[in-house]
Amino acid sequence: MSQVAQEAGVSLATASRAINGSANRTVRDDLRERVLAAAERLRYSPDANAQAMARGRTMSLGLIVHDIADPYFSSIAAGVSQAAARADLAMTLASTQHDATLEPRFVELLTRQRARAIVVAGGRLQDDEANERMRRALQDFRRSGGSVALVGQPLLDVDTVVIANASGSADLARALHGRGYRRFAVLAGPEVHLTARDRNAGFSEALAQLGSPVDPDLVIRSAFTRDGGYEAMSTLLAAGTDVECVFAVNDVMAVGAIAAARDAGVRVPDDVAVAGFDDIVTLRDITPALSTVRVPLVDVGVMATELALAPESVEPRLVHVDGSVVLRESTPGRT
Amino acid sequence: MSQVAQEAGVSLATASRAINGSANRTVRDDLRERVLAAAERLRYSPDANAQAMARGRTMSLGLIVHDIADPYFSSIAAGVSQAAARADLAMTLASTQHDATLEPRFVELLTRQRARAIVVAGGRLQDDEANERMRRALQDFRRSGGSVALVGQPLLDVDTVVIANASGSADLARALHGRGYRRFAVLAGPEVHLTARDRNAGFSEALAQLGSPVDPDLVIRSAFTRDGGYEAMSTLLAAGTDVECVFAVNDVMAVGAIAAARDAGVRVPDDVAVAGFDDIVTLRDITPALSTVRVPLVDVGVMATELALAPESVEPRLVHVDGSVVLRESTPGRT
DNA sequence: TTGTACGCGTTATCAG
DNA sequence: CTGATAACGCGTACAA
Numbered sequence: 001m002s003q004v005a006q007e008a009g010v011s012l013a014t015a016s017r018a019i020n021g022s023a024n025r026t027v028r029d030d031l032r033e034r035v036l037a038a039a040e041r042l043r044y045s046p047d048a049n050a051q052a053m054a055r056g057r058t059m060s061l062g063l064i065v066h067d068i069a070d071p072y073f074s075s076i077a078a079g080v081s082q083a084a085a086r087a088d089l090a091m092t093l094a095s096t097q098h099d100a101t102l103e104p105r106f107v108e109l110l111t112r113q114r115a116r117a118i119v120v121a122g123g124r125l126q127d128d129e130a131n132e133r134m135r136r137a138l139q140d141f142r143r144s145g146g147s148v149a150l151v152g153q154p155l156l157d158v159d160t161v162v163i164a165n166a167s168g169s170a171d172l173a174r175a176l177h178g179r180g181y182r183r184f185a186v187l188a189g190p191e192v193h194l195t196a197r198d199r200n201a202g203f204s205e206a207l208a209q210l211g212s213p214v215d216p217d218l219v220i221r222s223a224f225t226r227d228g229g230y231e232a233m234s235t236l237l238a239a240g241t242d243v244e245c246v247f248a249v250n251d252v253m254a255v256g257a258i259a260a261a262r263d264a265g266v267r268v269p270d271d272v273a274v275a276g277f278d279d280i281v282t283l284r285d286i287t288p289a290l291s292t293v294r295v296p297l298v299d300v301g302v303m304a305t306e307l308a309l310a311p312e313s314v315e316p317r318l319v320h321v322d323g324s325v326v327l328r329e330s331t332p333g334r335t
Numbered sequence: 336m337s338q339v340a341q342e343a344g345v346s347l348a349t350a351s352r353a354i355n356g357s358a359n360r361t362v363r364d365d366l367r368e369r370v371l372a373a374a375e376r377l378r379y380s381p382d383a384n385a386q387a388m389a390r391g392r393t394m395s396l397g398l399i400v401h402d403i404a405d406p407y408f409s410s411i412a413a414g415v416s417q418a419a420a421r422a423d424l425a426m427t428l429a430s431t432q433h434d435a436t437l438e439p440r441f442v443e444l445l446t447r448q449r450a451r452a453i454v455v456a457g458g459r460l461q462d463d464e465a466n467e468r469m470r471r472a473l474q475d476f477r478r479s480g481g482s483v484a485l486v487g488q489p490l491l492d493v494d495t496v497v498i499a500n501a502s503g504s505a506d507l508a509r510a511l512h513g514r515g516y517r518r519f520a521v522l523a524g525p526e527v528h529l530t531a532r533d534r535n536a537g538f539s540e541a542l543a544q545l546g547s548p549v550d551p552d553l554v555i556r557s558a559f560t561r562d563g564g565y566e567a568m569s570t571l572l573a574a575g576t577d578v579e580c581v582f583a584v585n586d587v588m589a590v591g592a593i594a595a596a597r598d599a600g601v602r603v604p605d606d607v608a609v610a611g612f613d614d615i616v617t618l619r620d621i622t623p624a625l626s627t628v629r630v631p632l633v634d635v636g637v638m639a640t641e642l643a644l645a646p647e648s649v650e651p652r653l654v655h656v657d658g659s660v661v662l663r664e665s666t667p668g669r670t
Numbered sequence: 671t672t673g674t675a676c677g678c679g680t681t682a683t684c685a686g
Numbered sequence: 687c688t689g690a691t692a693a694c695g696c697g698t699a700c701a702a
Contacts (some may be wrong), residue, residue, distance in 0.1 A: 001501055001679065011689045016681065026684095028687065043475060048447040049384040049393065050679035053694045058384065060427070060448075069413035069633070071406060077403035081430045092395070093428040095416045112383040113395075140378055226620070229643060252617075259620045280617075282406055282587075285561070285594045287622035294448060298404070336695065346673045351697060363671065385695035388678045565695085 001044065006037035007243070015039075020046060052114060058143070060090040062110035064103060066122040068095040071280045072250070072297065076121045076151065079301020087309055089116060096122075100130050104137035111141045117308035119150040121301070123195030131155055149308035151300055152310075153194045159307045159317045161300055165195055166202030168293040168323030171273060172247070173206035175325045176291070180334030181245040181273060185218035187232040187257055189249045193224055199249040199277055218243060222253075229256025237264045243272055245331060251276035251283050251292055258286070258330075273331040278324070289328035296321065336381070342373035345507040347434040350374075355381060376611075387449060392480070395425040396640070397445035399438060401457040406615045407585070407632065411456045411486065414636020422644055424451060431457075435465050439472035446476045452643035456486040456529030456636070466490055484643035486635055488529045494642045494652045496635055500530055501537030501610075503628040503658030504582070507610060508541035510660045511580055511626070515669030516608060520553035520576070522567040522592055528559055534584040534612055553578060557588075564591025572599045578607055580666060586611035586618050586627055593621070608666040612658070624663035631656065 005015035010031055018027045018035035027035075052058040061084045065073040077093065084091045092115060094106035105122070110118050118141060124131060135156045138148050142158075154160040176184075184207060189196030204214045220236055222228035229248050236243065237260065248254035254276030261268050268274050270286055279294035283314075303319055310317075341352035345366055346376045351373035353362045353370035362370075373379075387393040396419045400408040412428065428452060429441035438455070445453050453476060459466060470491045473483050477493075489495040511519070521538060524531030539549045555571055557563035564583050571578065572595065589611030596603050603609050604623055614629035638654055645652075 012680085013682090013689055013691090014687090016679095017688090020681085022681080026687075031688085043478070043481060045443070045446050045475070047388070047449060047679050049387040049449060050694090051681075052384040053382070053388060053696095054679075054681040056681095056694075067413070068403075068416055069406075069409050069616070071404075074404050074406070074409035076410075077409075077428070078402070078430065081403055081428065082432070090427050090429070090448065092425050093412070093416065094425070095413065097417070108380070111380050113425065114382060114384060140380070143378070144380060238607070262622070281404070282615075282617050285590045286620065287597070293547075314483045347696080348673060348675095348698080349671090351695095352672090355697085359700080361671075368671085385678090386697080388680095389695075389697040391678075391697095534691055 001046070003044055004039045004044050007042060008034040010035060029334070048261045058116055059088060060092055060113065060115050061308070062092045062094065062113070062115045062118040062256045064096065064106050064118065064120045064122070066096055066098050068093060070252070071282050072252070072278055073121060075281065075297035076301040076304075079298040080119050080305045081117050082298070083302040083305035086133070087305070100125060100127065104133045107134070107137035107141055109257055111144055111146070114144070115146055117149070117305045119149050119151070119308050120299075121304070123152045123193060125156050126192040126194060126197075126246050140315065142195065147308050147312060149304045151304050154316065154318055157316055159313075161304045161307060161319045161321060163182070163295055164320060164322045165198035167197040168295070168325070169202040169247070169249075169277060170206035171323075171325045172277070172291075172293050173203045173326055174210065175208065176245055176273075176275060176331055177212060179327070179331060181331070182212045183242060183244045184212070184214050185220065185236055185243045185246045186214055187218050187229055187246060187248040187253050188221055189224040189228065189253065191221055196249045203247055217241075224250065224253065226252045226256040229253030230260040233257035233260035234264065237261065237266055244334070245273040245275065247255035247265045248274065248276050250280045251280045251290060254290055254292070255283060255286060269330050269332055279326055288330040291327045291331040294326050295323045336379065339370065339373045339377055339379045342377060345370060345371040362465055365537040384594055393449050393451060394423060395427055395448065395450050396430065397427045397439050397441070397448070397450040398641070399429045399431065399453065399455045401431055401433050403428065405587070405623045406617050407587070407613055408456060410616065410632035411636040411639075414633040415640045417633070418637040418640035422640070435460060435462065438586070441470045442469070442472035442476055443530070444481055448479070449479070450481055452484070452567070454484050454486070454636075454639045454643050456639070457479035458487045458528060459490050461527040461529060461532075482643050482647060484639045486639050489525055489651065492651055494648075496639045496642060496654045496656060499629055499655060500533035500634065501656045503630070503660070504534040504584075504612060505541035506539040506658075506660045507582070507612070507626075507628050508538045509545065510662055511582075511608075511610060511666055512542065512545050512547060514662070514666060516580040517547045518577060518579045519547070519549050520555065520571055520578045520581045521549055521556050522564055522581060522588050523556055524559045524563065524584045524588065526556055531559055531584045538582055553575075559585065559588065561587045561591040564588030565595045566591075568592035568595035569599065572596065578670070580608040580610065582610050584612055586613045586615045586625060589625055589627070590618060590621060604665050604667055610666050614661055623665040626662045626666040629661050630658045
């Protein structure tokens with residue numbers, strides 16, 4: 001930049017003000033033009049790191065997800081990316097590949113980068129030690145001047161977008177009950193996974209209230225993934241129990257479950273109905289069309305980003321996002 | 336950091352060397368321990384921006400994609416993320432939302448950030464002006480010390496991972512021909528989209544060589560998206576032509592096409608067969624299972640990253656990645 | 671092995 | 687409105 005100043009015949013200060021503006025200083029038009037022309041000629045590119053240091057704040061935002069290849073997270077990432085761009089922030093993306101110990105590590109990384117804000121997506125686990133480590137890492141980040149928003153369970157004392165997992169699956173349960181289903185099974189995901197747990201609990205409790213409690217033997221645990229769904233469904237079918245409707249705690253698992261049914265020669269929905277959760281866009285065209293609970297994931301990403309970027313508040317804020325039941329062919333009405 | 340030095344009773348230089356190592360300087364063990372303890376006590380966190388400035392290089396890598404919510408790109412992003420993490424680099428993700436004018440903008444952003452390297456994913460368009468702008472932006476970035484790798488067509492004078500689109504779809508054409516199909520239609524995507532064009536061309540040329548040329552009227556143009564596939568298939572079906580097999584130039588379009596067929600009361604594959612390209616993981620469980628050309632997208636992301644990070648070469652390097660035909664139920668053998 | 675002092679590129683303060 | 691100069695936090699020649 002000193003070269004630019006020299007080329008334009010002005011001081012560094014003036015060049016700086018001409019190029020990157022300044023609070024209430026202004027530059028005479030002819031000088032500004034000269035500087036800009038010189039910058040263009042020299043292909044000058046301001047150094048964001050130096051600006052960050054001088055200004056004391058960066059223009060970047062961090063996003064931490066479990067797995068960016070998972071459509072759930074990539075949808076949220078799309079929302080975050082969009083909102084970040086609108087706020088003129090670059091997005092640093094960290095994907096933990098489901099390794100929870102990496103989460104606080106990434107928070108530390110973003111702390112070193114002096115990111116403006118961090119958005120953490122992905123449900124918490126029931127692991128007090130891990131949560132505590134994460135809480136501390138986030139607190140250190142905030143102490144260093146950054147702000148934070150979470151998508152998931154409001155456990156870490158920060159602003160959180162809370163998806164109504166329990167009430168969404170309760171709504172789904174009632175809708176399915178309304179279609180005449182009585183004997184349910186649940187592909188419940190991992191015991192320690194709080195999102196999975198909330199969805200399972202909401203579903204089961206609603207059914208219990210309706211007088212059709214889920215047989216505990218028909219609550220199958222497995223991974224929160226497509227393969228987990230496949231495996232759990234296989235287990236269920238192998239047991240040979242007579243089930244009318246299977247609820248998988250997310251769409252990806254539901255898809256795995258449908259695949260398992262097909263491979264076992266069991267027809268969906270004729271022999272067994274299947275429902276999921278999330279309404280993943282990429283999966284809207286599967287056959288049979290999947291009944292599910294729609295969660296506006298892109299909006300969730302946007303909201304989380306806006307929450308993180310909003311002026312600090314003393315009390316952690318909570319934003320609740322409801323899901324809406326979408327019934328499709330995978331759970332036809334029983335006649 | 337000066338506080339840490341003071342707390343430990345050493346100079347700034349010693350503190351720096353103790354904390355972040357140094358080329359061939361070493362620090363006495365007891366001093367190092369004192370410094371590290373002081374750093375811990377004061378919750379010291381090195382400022383990556385300041386380090387970047389002092390060292391003259393950052394620890395971050397940029398990735399530019401068209402749409403992070405698209406499984407094609409999120410798979411590549413997963414690979415890039417993984418390779419970047421292995422190289423101890425943070426990943427800055429930019430999603431253009433299909434706005435080509437944003438691409439060079441993001442390159443400029445990453446230039447300002449002084450990113451080590453940039454990976455650009457997403458096929459080029461036939462738009463000389465846009466390509467030229469992008470080429471210039473990338474050259475400026477390289478002149479500023481960064482390296483670049485592209486996924487797509489080798490048009491921008493930089494290292495490129497080239498996906499064998501033409502030969503992959505030619506292989507697919509031959510395989511489908513071998514299964515007895517003769518009357519084909521192609522959902523060809525946008526005319527200016529080079530990836531779409533290569534796939535269409537490879538497919539059509541192979542068929543022509545086999546003596547079953549595709550009727551030009553049955554090459555339908557539409558967007559490179561699910562909705563584009565739906566629309567093109569609807570058009571095709573409305574025309575009422577008798578087609579045995581439809582090739583959509585990507586899986587997402589193929590899924591749209593299958594949906595359109597279903598909505599039109601046309602059965603897949605009984606009435607018409609459908610094939611795609613990419614073998615998107617999330618779509619492996621759709622019904623009927625989709626015949627396609629498998630592209631190892633995660634690996635492509637890894638390779639592009641490694642290419643970008645490899646020592647500079649004068650000549651742009653090209654890495655070719657082949658796809659492999661996967662025939663499934665959507666294109667059964669004709670008896 | 672340790673400490674001193676300068677430079678990295680920019681903004682902000684303060685004096686002209 | 688403009689210019690000189692001191693920060694910002696760190697790495698590293700150079701000197702001790």
